[in-house]
Amino acid sequence: MSYAKRKWNKNYKENRNSGSSIFTLTSITVIGIFFSVFYFFPLGKLLRYGLSASTLIDVYGSTAIWKIIWFTFWQATLSTLLSLLLGTFVANTVTRLRFRGQSFLRVLSTIPFVLPTVVVSSAFISVNKLFRLDGTIFSLEASALGIIMAHAFFNTAIVVRTVGGWWSQLKDEPEHAARTLGSGPVKAFMHVTLPRLKPALLASASLTFLFSFTSFGVILLLGGLRKSTIETEIWRYATQRTDIKTAAALGIAQLVIVILMLIINGNLRARHATNELGAGFRPHAKPLNARPHMLRITSGVFLVISFFGLPLLLLFERSIKTTTGYSFAYYKQIFTGNQSERFKVFATKEAIWNSITWALIAMFVATVLGYFAANLMTHSSKRLSKTADTLLLLPLGTSGVLIGFGILIALNATPVDFRSKWWIVPLAQAMIGVGFVARIVSTAIRGIDPQLKDAAKILGASNNQVWRNIDLPIISRSLVAGAAFSFAIAIGEFGATAFLTRPQRPTIPTTIFNLLGRPGAETFGMAMALSVILAAVTGVSIAILDRTGSVISRDT
Amino acid sequence: MTHDGLEVRNLSVSLADAKILHDISFFIAPGEIVALLGPSGCGKSTLLKAITGLVSHQTGSMIFDAKDLTGVPVHKRQIGLMFQSHALFPHRNVEENLAFGLEMQGATKARIHSRIADLLELVGLCGFEKRKVETLSGGEAQRVALARSLAPHPKLLLLDEPYNSLDRSMRRHLTDEVRQILKTLKISAIHVTHDSDEASRMADRMLIMEKGQIVRQGTFQEMISNPEVTIVADLIGLETIWEPTIENLEGSYSAATPWGGRVIHEPISSTISLLLRPEKIRITPDGFPVVIENRVLQAGEWVLSCRGEDNFIVAVKTDEQYEIGSQISLMVDPNDIEILSGTLPY
Incomplete structure (x- = not known):
């Protein structure tokens, strides 16, 4: 029966696009x-420009360049992990529980997604200034910490949107089944919820990694002269040292890595796409009652307000x-x-x-x-x-x-x-x-x-x-x-x-x-x-x- | 798996300030299969969730296997639940779905392996170990769901309208099969359904629920021969039920029927309905005239749906064939009309 239905849909799609050939041609x-x-x-x-043997040997023969590539990788990895952690927690709070002020929190946690990078960097700089973090190990300027925090600030929104949207449409039954089959709440989350969230987690992780890997404004403003990535080095070589060849050679590396990641991402998503949200799905109608989850709600609210609200508030204060x-x-x-x-x-x-x-x-x-x-x-x-x-x-x-x-x-x-x-x-x-x-x-x-x-x-x-x-x-x-x-x-x-x-x-x-x-x-x-x-x-x-x-x- | 049964006493459940279950009490003996019947929205699923602990109850108690369940978390109750939507884990194949409960108990690989083989044989799905969940047909998925809920040896199995998505013949087939399996393993079960045919095939006894309360308990035979309550008669498919106008006579009451008043001697405390079974109706030339509006063949007999004066609609059974639209007249002894308490849900 399911086969017949799918086939029918396919046939349908084939004669669906009614666009004229002139329009298509245009x-x-x-x-x-x-x-x-x-x-x-x-x-x-x-x-x-970049693909000449001598340039490539020159550029990739230097250990300084490899240090920069290495930093680009690990900051993107840590940024992704932090975003996933925060995003999953926030998604749980703003989509799975029901309490007053919830929609405000949801908006607050997704706003950073559309904020310009310079704004976010400025916000983190103002946090740094206000709390006088410069020179301490918590300094958000000229440090990896600031870069990672700022990336998490942006990309948590992607995770919240993707994971939260997916999660709110999953039915509870598999979790309930796991509970009645003898697993406690933590085990049920690890063995059932997390695997079911996997497509959304992978999708947002790859996007987050890509954005953190190719991030420019944040690195330039928060990394200062000490911390740079492939992206900011391309800019420095091209505009400040006017060394177009080196910049182009770095650009090639960037391009190759990004294309590789897109391919990996495509494969991962194809492999993990489950039919769970296919036919017959309905939005999760009843979020959990808030009362037994006060601790989760309080910590979620605190996190969202302090992590997403505070930097923006301080930015205004500094201005x-x-x-x-x-x-x-x-x-x-x-x-x-x-x-x-x-x-x-x-x-x-x-x-x-x-x-x-x-x-x-x-x-x-x-x-x-x-x-x-x-x-x-x-x-x-x-x-x-x-x-x-x-x-x-x-x-x-x-x-x-x-x-x-x-x-x-x-x-x-x-x-x-x-x-x-x-x-x-x-x-x-x-x-x-x-x-x-x-x-x-x-x-x-x-x-x-x-x-x-x-x-x-x-x-x-x-x-x-x-x-x-x-x-x-x-x-x-x-x-x-x-x-x-x-x-x-x-x-x-x-x-x-x-x-x-x-x-x-x-x-x-x-x-x-x-x-x-x-x-x-x-x-x-x-x-x-x-x-x-x-x-x-x-x-x-x-x-x-x-x-x-x-x-x-x-x-x- | 013998145990002392499940005893539910005065159970009440509220969700988001709405009272869903009121004062529920019943007992299920070891190895007994009980059907829970009721119209949709009456609280059947909530009752199951309360027994498993997926929703918490406010008052009352549940004694299972001689222990109070209050405060025992879901995963420690050893009560299995089979879902309407089967709820198989989409990220695990058949074998991994079956293994889940055993893994949670910390069973060894070898034990899990042999148990899965036994279970698949039990539900008739040998060789399905590596199949992906989405490739299963509706009946196969339900069988896997059954095997999965049986895997960790639950002492009580709750089935929440498990065959809703299946066609009629598959439903009957699976009902018989599951009953056989549960009886062999001596597992008690509560089977939620709104189909009385399925309930009578599956269960030893029935509980009837309406608006969050249990209104009747007993065997199918008891309910057929004496339904007592309107909703019970309706749920088990008895016809014809209607709410009559009642006249207050000196010392007694009279409920209006087309064949004169049905005298009621007992005092009436609440609303009542009347039940007129088709077999009590005779087709004679000089009775209450009705027009045949529809007919259906049931177990070799025609059931005629007839309409008379005042839009009185009645079901009549007959061996003879009548045309739709023709007129007949019906005779009934008012004393054959039974009195039920309560009104119809619609």
Whole structure:
């Protein structure tokens, strides 16, 4: 019976995509051109620079480079483990138990996901300053501890979303079965719950590892000069020592490792995908009663508030703490600007304007392209959809630094002399966002229940009417969510932007970075204030665009 | 596996401030199989969860094997539970599912191995050791679930509507088989169902639940011959039940029927219903006129569904064949109509 049903679904899917061939052709052309110019050509150029025997021997013959690679690995591993631990615990608290204030906690624990890296780094720097941790073993600056904590701060949100979403849909029966078969609560968790969570744990672990491995802003700001990873070294060699060859050789290593991890991730996920959430699943209707779990709830609430709330609160505190007491002086300085000659170099107003307009352009481009890409990814031709799927996965794994660096060294000659144009920045930001939009939209398209369409047809709707009344409302909601997400990515983007923007055309993240590079209470205060503004702009845009809450609480 | 049985005394359970079970008391003898019957939402599953300890009870006590279960955690109760959805562990194959309970007891590899072989033979699934759970058919999955719950030698097995997802013939087949297995192993069991046919096949005795209370206990025969309570008659499939209008006479009552009043001498404390069994009805030319609205062949006899004056609907049994839409008339002695306490659930 199950076989027959699956077959029917498959047949159904095959005649499902009603998109015309003209539309498909347009999609292929647009996506093809965009990816060729802004992804494959730049990365190809990067390979050509880096792939010479003498360069590779030079670069990989040095022990300093291996130290950096080793550090990149172990910090990513520890960051992943810490995120998994915290995320699983928080997911349990915010999805499995029921108590007042729970949804607030859920939002608080997932907000970091959309926060720009510079904001989070600034928040950790303010924790460091307030508690005077500098110089102690708990120092969060110029230390591995700060980097790992900041990564956990971001990526716990991924774990909470993925694991929590999965967990809330698992039925209790297998745990109950384990209990009646003689296992205590701890054993039941280890032997039954944990294995059932495995697909979600693996998915979030691989994503966390990838993000920590290719992290840029956090390492640059919290690692200082002492701690660097492959990613920040690429940037240093390329921009500060202008040693393009070494940077490219490092870029190749980065690319190879990321592709390897994506392959491993794909295999793991394919092997562990269980059918548990398949047909007949219903959301877990009854979270546990809170009363017997007071200890778990209290510790969960404490953890979420102190780990996720406190750094953001302290960031705000530092932004209004001036040498003469609390005031909004730094904010005033940002908007009116330039009372003192010293701050003229920091064109903060322009930075805000640039960031917002460029993020809007990037959002528009990423959303349109993402929609085209999603259509290709869900196309009835298996070959086409598979190719599109793999293609769109690449920019997700490729870091902003590599994309920015590639564009910088590739698009410098006619007919593609683009690198000094201002619009190259939003296009690079769109390149990074398009994969996310495509994934959100294609998931929505695939998720449309064919029975809904059948029902509409039986009720007398034509193909066009079905598309307008069933497909479109569902797709448009995800398009809006994708747009919100790509805006948040673009406005906080630091890796590619750091390569491509000119000093006279700053963005908020690059200005924060520059401000933090200067000593002095005032530049520091302004950096904190600008971080708060960036966080606010991101938060507000997400809140306006993402009415459905699918960016914050989407279950990947 | 002999033990002293399960005695539940005045058990009450509240979940999130709603009282689900009120004052439940019953006894299950060693080796006895009891069916727990009731409409959906009456608290059957909650009762099972309370017995296993998956929900905690507020008042009352449960004595099992001469020990009080209050405060004993789920995994120490030695009570097995078989789920409606079979709840096999999706990340373990058949063998690993069966091994789970034994691993928890710390059994040796060799012992687990031989026990699994025995269990698979018992449920007729030899050679299924390495099969993945998702490749099992509905009947096979239920058999594995049964074997898994039997593996750690429970003294009492609770079955929560285990055959709901199976078709009728598979249900009957498995019911007979499971009864045989439990009787051979002398394991007591509580079998939750809402199907009286399944209950009578499976169990020695029945408990009837309604709105969180046990309203009747006894054998199937006792309930058929004297259901006493409306919900009991309804659950075991007796027809025709209706709520009559009642007239208060001097010293007694009269319940209205199409064949005159059914006189009730006992004082009526609460609402009542009337039961008119089809075999008490004669088809005669000069009775209460009705129109045949539908008919169904049951065990070689026609059961006619008829409607008369005042929308009175009644089931009639006959050997003869009548056409739908034709008119007949029915005669009944009002004294053959039985009086039940309580009302219908719908």
